[in-house]
Amino acid sequence: MKTTGIVILVLGILSTLGAIIGAMGGADTTLSGLAFVVLGAFLISRANKKKEEEAAKSEWENNSNA
Structure with missing residues (x-):
């Protein structure tokens, strides 16, 4: 999704x-x-934001298993 966003952003800027x-x-x-x-x-x-949410979720799961 990030790559698509970058491509669309560049095309929009050029346009x-x-x-x-x-x-x-x-x-x-x-x-x-x-x-x-x-x-x-x-x-x-x-x-x-999705990447940050996944990192927070995995951190939460690791802390709850300890």
């Missing part, structure tokens, strides 16, 4: 930069790439 550069040239563009930036950041955050 947003392309829209900004296109807007400077007078083209009619949208900043829909920001949605991919947000989605990618969410996926990375969720993957990190």
